[in-house]
Amino acid sequence: MKNKFSSFITALKAEHIKKRGTGFYWTSAIIGLISPLLFCIVSIVTNNDEIKPELPFNFYLKFIENSLLPFADFFFPLLIIITVSRITQLDHKNGGWQLMETQPIYKFSIYFSKFCTVLIANFISILAFIIVSMLGAWVLSFIITVPKVAIMEFPLSGIIHIIARLFVASLLITALQFVISVLISSFIWSIIIGFFGLLLTAFLAPFDLVPLWYPYDILSKIAAHPKGSDLGHWFTFTDYVGVTLSIILLYIGFNWYRHKEFKAAFFGKMNRTLSLISVVVVFGGFTYWLLRPNQMPDYDKTVFCGKIDSEEPIHTIYIVDNTVQDTIAIIPVKNNAFHYVFDKKIITDHYSFIVDQKYNGNVFFGAKDSIYLDGKIYGPKSDFNLKGTRLAENQMDTNAKMSWSMISYYMQENINIDKPQIITETLYKDWKEEMTASNKFRTIDNYIPKNDYTERNQKLITTRYLNMWNEFLKKRAALYPNEKTPEGTAIKEIKSKLSLTDESLLSSSEYFDYVKSQLIANNHEDIDENTKSILAISKMKQGSFKDKMLYWQMNKSIEESSNSADRNQFVATYINQFSSKNYQRKINHINRLAESLGKGKEAPLFEATSLEGKPVTLTDLKGKFVLIDVWATWCGPCKQQSPYFEKFALKYKKENICFVALSTDENIQKWYIAAKSKSKSVIQWHINTADTFSKAYNLVTIPRFILIDPNGNFVNANLPFPHEATFEILLRKALQLPEEE
Amino acid sequence: MTDYIIQTDALNFQYSKYKKVLENISINVPKGSIYGFLGPNGAGKSTTMRLLTGIIPEQGNAIKLFNEPLQEQLPLVFSKIGSLVESPALYLHLSGIDNLRYIAKLRNIPEDKIHETLALVDLTRDGKRKAKQYSLGMKQRLAIAMALLSEPELLLLDEPVNGLDPNGIIDIRKLLIKLNQEKGVTIFVSSHLLSEIEKMCTHVGIISKGKLRFEGTMQELSKAAGLCKIQVTVDDARQWQEKLSTAYENVTVIAQNQITLEIGNKDQIPDFIKNLIAQNASLYEIKILDGLEEWFMTITDEKNTYEK
The missing domain is CATH 3.40.50.300 (P-loop containing nucleotide triphosphate hydrolases)
Incomplete structure (x- = not known):
């Protein structure tokens, strides 16, 4: 053993004599520094001193993370392919393999001393990348304006972590290229295979077809997840897969090289075959075990805990259900940490968590789950990470991309409405694809959502597609009233996947829409949909399913109703159908809110600040009509509407009306700068008590346009946007001006 | 050993x-x-x-x-x-x-x-x-x-x-x-x-x-290579073949006035000539056909390869 070890060291030293004058390690260093150098230059050139709101971050680590993508995805694998080819070519070209094999050196030493040299080259490249990144960040800190939130500490442990991950993740591609390059003496093949492998990732990635073990992709996962494991492991499972597969590859590659022929190497003698089988079984088994997705085990209690990094003290976290907006839990936060154990059973569903009324997010959990919320709040910026037993579920929710499908495009653009065959086929195909895709999500640590989530998610996808089918039926019925639209086996199959009585899905309005559509499908009376629906729901069996259906429908009807008398009549008729008092209370509250915003009701007062910094309220404007535009500097649609609003302010300057732009900005300075530059014909206010204002005015989205009469009563609490023609018509009507020609 | x-x-x-x-x-x-x-x-x-x-x-x-x-x-x-x-x-x-x-x-x-x-x-x-x-x-x-x-x-x-x-x-x-x-x-x-x-x-x-x-x-x-093959040009070859066959190996007539035969080695050639002259042979030419090199060629030559 000692003999073999010293033989290995000798071979390694000799290998370093051999590579003299080839500039091997220099190439590695140079390729390592390209990416950070480019990033540094681009940062300097494109620097515009704009400081965006950000969470605190380490300036150096951020620099590394930013230049990681080109390095890990391209330059580094490229370097490996080239290095391996060059180092093996030295011997292929010069008859070196024969020369080495006629020296008193074990073949193991020959093979692995070369491999080791490549690994050293890899390490040098990584090191160059890190060092130049550090230097680049340091230089940058003198040239650009460093954000105040940036931490300038030298991130030693972070750097060591990234170096270790890059090194381990590069093993598999190095091993693969090495095995190929030793076996095939022509350099062109190893280069072609390497480049093809690298390019294939780019081609397959958009289709989500890259296998997790794909050697040319393991490195790029580091760029995609620079922070690495969610669970605090040093390496991710793909890194380990890289190691186990490298061992198998190197075993096969070395023995193939040692015995020259594949057959002789593995099937020539019994013990060679057996040892191949055992290596493949052991490490292949390991690989299989690593690649098999995990699911988090259940917890014995239901816990919601976590910590929130924030400059200001955090007091309370509310957990609110998404259907009725019921508060499920009020969790006190002490020293920015909290730990709450639910004593009642929690239905597994999506909930909202609201941090001190300001920040909120979605969380999926249920009984026997322990959720850990890792929150960061800095000024207007916040970031919430959910870990614990529903890590994968919540991550999948956060990462959910807007799924684009052909069928939704057809529906949107009214294409192929005349061809039910095409619609059915496309719908079925898109549905199938999305169902398959919904099974693919894994966290960086190879955790997949639990089955209840996946099933629920697939039911919601099915709901969405069936709703599209219903939309199609509606459009078709309108356009071709005399033609039949056969449902076909495909649609029947989709429908069979979705129960009509799945209460757990009723937190989604889409499922409500679907159930409703099925309830009223055979009602061909000439009445509006809401009426059909409420009639159908009221015939349902008493119980929580009916309650939820009824709640959705009443909520919708109240929202859409324009007339106070009708609304009150409606509520009075149906409110007793609820079996739960809770829903009655909720509906009454919604009705009251709608009522309070109704025409002629007194507009709730609120406190605001004027541009001059004086406190102001609505009473200051009594005796005049007041038209309020609720906006914020960060809101894009508000900016689109504001010129129209200003145009009307100028046009009706002489009338008895004030145009008020009421900002809900968190950052009063930003508002001040933006408001200063606006037209003087609009009064600029900033809201003091945003919370109470949005509750009283049922503010859901902005921009919002509110018209109040000279007595301080609502004319209209929800005007259309000013760019719409109805806006001015309504305005003139209120001001009792004649219609314009 | x-x-x-x-x-x-x-x-x-x-x-x-x-x-x-x-x-x-x-x-x-x-x-x-x-x-x-x-x-x-x-x-x-x-x-x-x-x-x-x-x-x-x-x-x-x-x-x-x-x-x-x-x-x-x-x-x-x-x-x-x-x-x-x-x-x-x-x-x-x-x-x-x-x-x-x-x-x-x-x-x-x-x-x-x-x-x-x-x-x-x-x-x-x-x-x-x-x-x-x-x-x-x-x-x-x-x-x-x-x-x-x-x-x-x-x-x-x-x-x-x-x-x-x-x-x-x-x-x-x-x-x-x-x-x-x-x-x-x-x-x-x-x-x-x-x-x-x-x-x-x-x-x-x-x-x-x-x-x-x-x-x-x-x-x-x-x-091994010493066995020397010579070509003799002499009148009435057939008659000489009979005479020589008794003393030498592989005596063959290859033309009307030419025979080939093997003698022990080159050193024997002068005596062989004297002997022929003594027997009144009309000798025109004697040519050595094989040397070490030729022998090497012979045993490695494809046509002459024989199975052992």
């Missing part, structure tokens, strides 16, 4: 099922000998050489080096062997000295040996130049230097004088003889030209078409 450095016991080798490249090759190289391994191109010399060095794995267990099976001694046996197989294996991007330094590192030899060896092959002046700038002969000499560096007990040289000019050939030959005589190095050297090595070899093995046609000392070779 003679101490053999290399011994093969009916060595066989085949690349595919049907084509045997080597068949029953049994070589015995005594310690201290210079063994010439002769054969035309494609006879199996290089394959034998590669098998002896383990570059291609043996399909059996027929090779013994230093009286031990080769396979059990790989690769450490190479500390006693210097070899040069086929085209010179050198790293062209390295200087001559670095090439030797590389070998010195692998074989754990002190570096001062490098210059000594360079001097031995007369490359001292060119040591610092890159090997790619070397002429073919210089490359060959450097490769030999690399084989010699560790002062091996056995040198395996495949066509070592290939591409050398006559002076170079003489120098190498002198060097090998010197190594053999002064240091007792056993040398196994292959060539396709008998003339190249017949002057230095003590033993010869001749291979053709994958089979060993002859093995023995140089003396044995001359003896």
Whole structure:
């Protein structure tokens, strides 16, 4: 053993004599520094001193993370392919393999001393990348304006972590290229295979077809997840897969090289075959075990805990259900940490968590789950990470991309409405694809959502597609009233996947829409949909399913109703159908809110600040009509509407009306700068008590346009946007001006 | 019993099922000998050489080096062997000295040996130049230097004088003889030209078409080749054939006035002529058909190959 070890060291030293004058390690260093150098230059050139709101971050680590993508995805694998080819070519070209094999050196030493040299080259490249990144960040800190939130500490442990991950993740591609390059003496093949492998990732990635073990992709996962494991492991499972597969590859590659022929190497003698089988079984088994997705085990209690990094003290976290907006839990936060154990059973569903009324997010959990919320709040910026037993579920929710499908495009653009065959086929195909895709999500640590989530998610996808089918039926019925639209086996199959009585899905309005559509499908009376629906729901069996259906429908009807008398009549008729008092209370509250915003009701007062910094309220404007535009500097649609609003302010300057732009900005300075530059014909206010204002005015989205009469009563609490023609018509009507020609 | 450095016991080798490249090759190289391994191109010399060095794995267990099976001694046996197989294996991007330094590192030899060896092959002046700038002969000499560096007990040289000019050939030959005589190095050297090595070899093995046609000392070779074939032009050949058949072998009439026959060796030719003249033969011409070279050609020539 000692003999073999010293033989290995000798071979390694000799290998370093051999590579003299080839500039091997220099190439590695140079390729390592390209990416950070480019990033540094681009940062300097494109620097515009704009400081965006950000969470605190380490300036150096951020620099590394930013230049990681080109390095890990391209330059580094490229370097490996080239290095391996060059180092093996030295011997292929010069008859070196024969020369080495006629020296008193074990073949193991020959093979692995070369491999080791490549690994050293890899390490040098990584090191160059890190060092130049550090230097680049340091230089940058003198040239650009460093954000105040940036931490300038030298991130030693972070750097060591990234170096270790890059090194381990590069093993598999190095091993693969090495095995190929030793076996095939022509350099062109190893280069072609390497480049093809690298390019294939780019081609397959958009289709989500890259296998997790794909050697040319393991490195790029580091760029995609620079922070690495969610669970605090040093390496991710793909890194380990890289190691186990490298061992198998190197075993096969070395023995193939040692015995020259594949057959002789593995099937020539019994013990060679057996040892191949055992290596493949052991490490292949390991690989299989690593690649098999995990699911988090259940917890014995239901816990919601976590910590929130924030400059200001955090007091309370509310957990609110998404259907009725019921508060499920009020969790006190002490020293920015909290730990709450639910004593009642929690239905597994999506909930909202609201941090001190300001920040909120979605969380999926249920009984026997322990959720850990890792929150960061800095000024207007916040970031919430959910870990614990529903890590994968919540991550999948956060990462959910807007799924684009052909069928939704057809529906949107009214294409192929005349061809039910095409619609059915496309719908079925898109549905199938999305169902398959919904099974693919894994966290960086190879955790997949639990089955209840996946099933629920697939039911919601099915709901969405069936709703599209219903939309199609509606459009078709309108356009071709005399033609039949056969449902076909495909649609029947989709429908069979979705129960009509799945209460757990009723937190989604889409499922409500679907159930409703099925309830009223055979009602061909000439009445509006809401009426059909409420009639159908009221015939349902008493119980929580009916309650939820009824709640959705009443909520919708109240929202859409324009007339106070009708609304009150409606509520009075149906409110007793609820079996739960809770829903009655909720509906009454919604009705009251709608009522309070109704025409002629007194507009709730609120406190605001004027541009001059004086406190102001609505009473200051009594005796005049007041038209309020609720906006914020960060809101894009508000900016689109504001010129129209200003145009009307100028046009009706002489009338008895004030145009008020009421900002809900968190950052009063930003508002001040933006408001200063606006037209003087609009009064600029900033809201003091945003919370109470949005509750009283049922503010859901902005921009919002509110018209109040000279007595301080609502004319209209929800005007259309000013760019719409109805806006001015309504305005003139209120001001009792004649219609314009 | 003679101490053999290399011994093969009916060595066989085949690349595919049907084509045997080597068949029953049994070589015995005594310690201290210079063994010439002769054969035309494609006879199996290089394959034998590669098998002896383990570059291609043996399909059996027929090779013994230093009286031990080769396979059990790989690769450490190479500390006693210097070899040069086929085209010179050198790293062209390295200087001559670095090439030797590389070998010195692998074989754990002190570096001062490098210059000594360079001097031995007369490359001292060119040591610092890159090997790619070397002429073919210089490359060959450097490769030999690399084989010699560790002062091996056995040198395996495949066509070592290939591409050398006559002076170079003489120098190498002198060097090998010197190594053999002064240091007792056993040398196994292959060539396709008998003339190249017949002057230095003590033993010869001749291979053709994958089979060993002859093995023995140089003396044995001359003896075997000594049987001399002559062509006699004489009147009335048929009559002379009868007369000569009693005393000589293979007397054949090839034309009306020409016969061929074999006599013991060249030295017998003058007496043979005197004898014919004494018997009143009308002798026009006597021509020697075969020499050592011709004999070598004959036994390696395809048409004359006979199965043993």
